[in-house]
Amino acid sequence: MDEARNDQHGTGPDGSGRAPRPFRFGVVGESIRSGADLLATARRAEDLGYSTLILRDHFVAEPFGDQLAPMVALASAAAATSTLRVGTMVLCNDYRHPVMLAKEAATLDHLSGGRFELGLGAGWLREEYEAAGMAFDAAGARVGRLEESLRILRSLLSGDKTTFAGEHYRTDGLTVFPRPDRCPPLVVGAGSRRMLGIAGRLADTVGILPRALPDGTISAEITERLPETIERKVGWVREAAAGRDVELSMMVTPTFGPDPRRAAAKVAVTRGWGTASAGLVLDMPSQFVGPPEHIAEQMLARRDRYGFTYYQVSDEVMDAFAPVIAHLA
Numbered sequence: 001m002d003e004a005r006n007d008q009h010g011t012g013p014d015g016s017g018r019a020p021r022p023f024r025f026g027v028v029g030e031s032i033r034s035g036a037d038l039l040a041t042a043r044r045a046e047d048l049g050y051s052t053l054i055l056r057d058h059f060v061a062e063p064f065g066d067q068l069a070p071m072v073a074l075a076s077a078a079a080a081t082s083t084l085r086v087g088t089m090v091l092c093n094d095y096r097h098p099v100m101l102a103k104e105a106a107t108l109d110h111l112s113g114g115r116f117e118l119g120l121g122a123g124w125l126r127e128e129y130e131a132a133g134m135a136f137d138a139a140g141a142r143v144g145r146l147e148e149s150l151r152i153l154r155s156l157l158s159g160d161k162t163t164f165a166g167e168h169y170r171t172d173g174l175t176v177f178p179r180p181d182r183c184p185p186l187v188v189g190a191g192s193r194r195m196l197g198i199a200g201r202l203a204d205t206v207g208i209l210p211r212a213l214p215d216g217t218i219s220a221e222i223t224e225r226l227p228e229t230i231e232r233k234v235g236w237v238r239e240a241a242a243g244r245d246v247e248l249s250m251m252v253t254p255t256f257g258p259d260p261r262r263a264a265a266k267v268a269v270t271r272g273w274g275t276a277s278a279g280l281v282l283d284m285p286s287q288f289v290g291p292p293e294h295i296a297e298q299m300l301a302r303r304d305r306y307g308f309t310y311y312q313v314s315d316e317v318m319d320a321f322a323p324v325i326a327h328l329a
Contacts, residue, residue: 126216
């Protein structure tokens with residue numbers, strides 16, 4: 001697949017008339033357990049053509065396994081690479097005050113030569129809050145804090161003297177050092193309408209997710225992954241963005257095999273949806289099945305339909321997924 005194929009369409013899916021964004025790809029450090037793992041994964045990701053190394057933000061082992069502290073680890077990864085961007089997916093807002101986070105983000109952006117992307121979310125894992133003795137407030141309160149944090153972070157990381165008076169946070173004439181040359185990209189993962197609206201207004205990149213549930217889990221419903229649901233969520237982001245050029249992203253789990261339908265059936269069974277759902281899996285925006293060239297074609301089609309241009313995959317499949325990047329580069 002040549003470069004002209006990657007850029008053949010002249011109108012973005014939001015109807016803006018802008019040419020579509022080029023694709024980029026990130027690696028999520030799912031299996032990193034040591035400094036040696038971290039550096040090896042970062043260097044391998046850079047060599048394979050990935051844009052970003054991303055770390056999660058959890059201090060309990062489930063559901064993603066034990067992890068290094070993201071901000072410290074990303075500083076090390078940035079020092080060991082030269083072009084690879086580093087980012088969080090996503091920091092829990094309730095674990096850090098936005099003023100302290102702005103200081104850390106500005107420092108990491110400076111140390112990485114402007115390669116840091118700050119991902120932030122409202123927090124969702126009830127068991128983690130409870131293990132740390134923190135109150136797991138109602139979603140409305142957590143989301144409200146996140147919105148205020150994003151406003152404070154955008155102002156501080158843009159180099160502005162920031163005075164803010166909200167329901168949850170207050171600042172009085174603060175600035176941040178080191179002052180970034182520009183605000184690092186802000187990334188928000190969201191699944192509900194309110195969160196997607198906040199992300200559309202305040203983020204540079206929006207990760208479309210299944211919605212978080214009040215019990216502190218993420219919805220496993222198949223309906224959360226169907227095309228009409230994703231179209232509706234993208235529409236909420238576009239509406240809130242009001243013409244801003246927002247990057248759309250999604251973490252995906254590719255399933256490789258010569259026959260896309262067989263690969264889809266395997267996913268359907270593994271996820272507990274039943275083999276009869278294989279046809280639904282084939283059309284799910286978060287599922288990519290088949291050989292690398294077929295997955296690349298799926299990504300082009302879904303860029304046209306939804307606008308997704310930034311995909312993240314687990315480090316466990318980064319080598320197997322690399323041929324897809326080569327098809328779209």
